[in-house]
Amino acid sequence: MDYLQIQGIKSLNGTIEISGAKNASLPLIAMTILAKNSVSIKNLPDVVDIKTLLKLLTNLGATCDFHDDKVLVDTSTITQTKATYDIVKTMRASILVLGPILARFGHCEVSLPGGCAIGQRPIDLHLKALEQMGAKININAGYVEASAPNGLKGCNINFDKITVTGTANIVMAAALADGNTTITNAAREPEVVQLCEILNANGVQIDGIGTAILTVHGTAGKCIDIKEFSVIPDRIEAGTYLCAGAITRCELSLSKVEPKHLGAVLSKLEEMGSSFTITEDTITIHPSQDIKPVKIVTQEYPAFPTDMQAQFLALATQADGVSIIEERLFENRFMHVSELQRMGADITLSGNIATVNGKNQLCGTDVMATDLRASSALVLAALVAEGKTDIHRIYHLDRGYDRLKEKLEAVGAKIQRLKE
Ligand code: UD1
Numbered sequence: 001m002d003y004l005q006i007q008g009i010k011s012l013n014g015t016i017e018i019s020g021a022k023n024a025s026l027p028l029i030a031m032t033i034l035a036k037n038s039v040s041i042k043n044l045p046d047v048v049d050i051k052t053l054l055k056l057l058t059n060l061g062a063t064c065d066f067h068d069d070k071v072l073v074d075t076s077t078i079t080q081t082k083a084t085y086d087i088v089k090t091m092r093a094s095i096l097v098l099g100p101i102l103a104r105f106g107h108c109e110v111s112l113p114g115g116c117a118i119g120q121r122p123i124d125l126h127l128k129a130l131e132q133m134g135a136k137i138n139i140n141a142g143y144v145e146a147s148a149p150n151g152l153k154g155c156n157i158n159f160d161k162i163t164v165t166g167t168a169n170i171v172m173a174a175a176l177a178d179g180n181t182t183i184t185n186a187a188r189e190p191e192v193v194q195l196c197e198i199l200n201a202n203g204v205q206i207d208g209i210g211t212a213i214l215t216v217h218g219t220a221g222k223c224i225d226i227k228e229f230s231v232i233p234d235r236i237e238a239g240t241y242l243c244a245g246a247i248t249r250c251e252l253s254l255s256k257v258e259p260k261h262l263g264a265v266l267s268k269l270e271e272m273g274s275s276f277t278i279t280e281d282t283i284t285i286h287p288s289q290d291i292k293p294v295k296i297v298t299q300e301y302p303a304f305p306t307d308m309q310a311q312f313l314a315l316a317t318q319a320d321g322v323s324i325i326e327e328r329l330f331e332n333r334f335m336h337v338s339e340l341q342r343m344g345a346d347i348t349l350s351g352n353i354a355t356v357n358g359k360n361q362l363c364g365t366d367v368m369a370t371d372l373r374a375s376s377a378l379v380l381a382a383l384v385a386e387g388k389t390d391i392h393r394i395y396h397l398d399r400g401y402d403r404l405k406e407k408l409e410a411v412g413a414k415i416q417r418l419k420e
Contacts, residue, residue, distance in 0.1 A: 009386060015411070016241045016252065017255045019234055020069065021233060024234075034223060043070075052091045053097075082108075088112075099126070129159070178220040197209060249289055291315065296309065319356070342367060
């Protein structure tokens with residue numbers, strides 16, 4: 001297994017190019033199941049989760065040709081409709097194939113993903129919505145068995161909770177359904193918006209894109225032609241590198257970024273003392289030498305993203321004063337706290353609220369990555385820690401950060417990838 005070794009307290013300087021968004025790429029790749037043509041997708045990040053989903057599609061019989069940042073997916077050759085445990089257990093987002101496979105083939109089996117490091121993460125809302133669309137769902141031996149021999153029917157769906165992959169799954173199912181499907185309390189994340197925009201531009205009319213009420217006009221089982229498109233920039237990767245600038249108090253620039261998707265993140269960094277120069281697709285952070293404490297509550301887009309909570313928690317350890325960070329989306333998303341404490345951070349946890357008493361000089365030591373975003377918080381902490389930090393179990397980072405070591409190294413970080 002590999003680990004990262006980071007030598008702290010180095011100054012950073014330069015420009016980091018932001019990759020395509022992992023969380024946009026996953027539903028967009030699943031969307032190719034709805035296509036009758038080979039679909040070309042550009043600006044994909046080179047991360048393990050993307051390869052996992054392409055492997056899942058390949059196992060079903062699709063052909064996936066992934067080179068550089070581009071993939072050509074042909075799903076016309078799919079012969080299997082079962083997503084097996086060995087793949088689903090490594091990536092929960094595999095559930096994204098359920099809606100499109102069921103819509104196209106009338107049946108689908110997907111292994112239940114189970115819990116994960118940040119909480120239970122049920123899929124009940126996905127299943128309830130598919131049932132409303134006429135699917136028969138059975139849970140059998142750890143698998144969701146879904147069938148809709150006569151196709152899915154448009155209907156009104158009201159999500160009790162806002163769910164990102166749930167919305168994407170139902171939008172894709174509704175795309176080939178018979179009639180209109182109206183989803184109320186839909187997710188408005190940019191990744192869901194892009195999925196809707198691509199479908200809308202390629203023969204599936206969707207009203208209300210970017211709002212909490214989506215109406216998908218189904219094609220009654222007809223597969224669609226999807227023209228080549230590019231994935232939007234990764235707002236979480238961008239936010240993480242902005243935090244790298246803020247925590248090291250070094251000016252850093254980002255290119256190929258979408259500033260409009262980063263409103264809540266930029267506003268919290270501003271509250272902490274940073275300022276920015278922003279163009280259409282670049283952001284330069286001018287960090288403050290004295291970081292101010294902050295209050296953060298994670299919520300659905302456009303509010304502050306849960307996927308940036310861990311990184312801001314690391315940043316708050318370097319603020320002068322008490323920061324309060326409340327996690328509202330996942331019940332167990334504070335695994336990084338104990339690792340940051342081992343580096344010398346003063347953090348108290350009470351339920352879903354972390355109180356960070358800054359500022360403390362962090363010390364390099366051995367720490368363990370526990371989930372994707374928790375891992376990047378440890379990287380940020382290591383950049384300002386005294387001495388060396390060894391971050392173990394970095395397969396979590398590889399799932400979602402495209403060439404993180406290379407990108408940080410290019411702006412001056414002392415970072416090595418080593419074998420255990
Ligand atoms: C997606 C993102 C993830 C991000 C999360 C929240 C991808 C691949 N992953 O995850 O990075 O942290 O959104 O922004 O895009 N819930 C239910 N029942 C369901 C579905 C969800 O109770 O059927 C709950 C979840 O447990 C959680 C909340 O709803 O508490 C939001 O989850 P959801 O938006 O579905 O997260 P994901 O789509 O899995």
